[in-house]
Amino acid sequence: RAETEQESRFQQNQAKIRLRDEFFAMMSHELKHPLNIIQLNAELIARLSAVRSHAVASRAIEGIQSSVRSQARIIDDLLDLSRVNTGKLKLNLAPVILQNVIEEVVGALASDARDKDLVIDLQLPARGSDPLVAEADPVRVEQIVWNLLSNAVKFTPASGNIQVSLDQVDGMLRIQVRDDGQGIPVEELPRIFELFGQGDDRQHTHKPGLGIGLALVRELVEAQHGRIEASSAGRGQGALFSVWLPLYLQFDLPVDTEQEDGGPFSGARLLLVDDSPDIRLIMQQLLEMEGAQVTTAEDGAAALACLEGASFDLILSDIGMPGMDGYELMRRVRQLPQHAATPAVALTGYGAAADAELASQAGYNEHVSKPVSLETLQRVARELGVSARRP
Structure with a gap:
């Protein structure tokens, strides 16, 4: 009887997991459809000559596109966190040039940074030097960098500074994001990476968020055999987030460091x-x-x-x-x-x-x-x- 009851509970739990996965998938589809229409319309309007020559209109389009990206990220983060918790998140490990990822994310957040008059200081290897290549999932690395940088932009006051650095330490590649924003109370640091664990101080900001970004970042970093740490001297003292990822060692495989110019759709x-x-x-x-x-x-x-x-x-x-x-x-x-x-x-x-x-x-x-x-x-x-x- 005990075995039968245990099997029954197991089947019920599996049914609940399937229903939850179906719900999240349908939610993603339904929420992303209107986002897709907004994104495509914004792309279309941005290419009109009247808009390109009008500073206010161009700025408005950038704001729309930034909001769409942020909203889509929240949806993806929720889905990915669900997959991590159920062991369904799959990683596709490959050589990833971290400098390229960082520069792309910084470029995507440039509009938000300009709105707050923030300075983003990049301390990356010089162009032309050997690239720092991680063995990681390129999509997940982008999620990690995006969450850390968007948090820095969100929690740094106007006219503040953000520093992003990339180096190699003890056989690992280290990404560091430092801001001079509101900081994190020392007593909150132990639970900053927990789900909904932003801490009381950040929950009382004008942009509290859902508290899932850092939880997902930790899961993604650890799934790729890396580690993450957060430090802060306290409230008003800024924060530093450090991520270590494995170094890619098989340099006999070609790594594309160049970005192709030109439009692939011309005449296609x-x-x-x-x-x-x-x-x-x-x-x-x-x-x-x-x-x-x-x-x-x-x-x-x-x-x-x-x-x-x-x-x-x-x-x-x-x-x-x-x-x-x-x-x-x-x-x-x-x-x-x-x-x-x-x-x-x-x-x-x-x-x-x-x-x-x-x-x-x-x-x-x-x-x-x-x-x-x-x-x-x-x-x-x-x-x-x-x-x-x-x-």
Whole structure:
């Protein structure tokens, strides 16, 4: 009887975990759909000449894009923290040039820093010197750096200073983020990395946050065999966060340190599949402004009809469509001889590792979580070698 009751409780717990995972996945999809529309509209408006020449309008667009990124990060952090706690977070370890990651995150937060007149001092290895390469998951490293830097921007008062450094110490790579903000009371330091453990002092700021960012950072750092520490002299004395990550030792493998210039969409023929008329229109306009020739389809059947009579350099497809979903569409696409190898990218609000695996199994080359930025699409297109086919 005891064994039966234990098995029953186990099954109930498993059912609860499945329901929770389904809830978080659906929440992500539903919240990211409007964010995606906001992001794409902002990208489109930002490229209008009238906006580029108008300082106030440009600043407003930067603010919108920054808010979208922050909101998307919160959603992703919640999902990732849930995956960590259930052991479902998968890491893809690879060589990661930490300097590039830091510079990209600083660039993304530049607008927020300017709004507060903050100075971000980068103390990184000189360009041209040997890069400091970590063995880590590039996506998770970006999350770590983003959370630490966005916290520094949030909790540093106007006209303050933030210092970001990168060096090698005792066979590990160390990232340090130091600010001269409000600091952390010494008695709160032991629980600063706990879930909802921002501490009483930070909970009374104008921007308290959810208290999940640092908890996720610790989990991500430790999952990659690193460690993290926080120190502060107390209230009003600023804070220092230090992260150590393993050094990548296999330097016989090539590491790309250069960023390719030019637009991959210039002259390229794209098929865009999405059941949302708003997203189809916005993305078509945005991609055409980048020089692409865009054909749109409202569902899987329409997409297959387009593919039967034409060739394309790239397929961009939503997953959660009524009738034939994106997985089934791509399985049928790969059965068409002329499109067996056409690069294809899944664009979806379902961002879990399991969703990316499903996309790969269906035949997609890449899986991009919404909200989708033009910069991300350009990067993925370059990685896939997308370019206009010349006669």
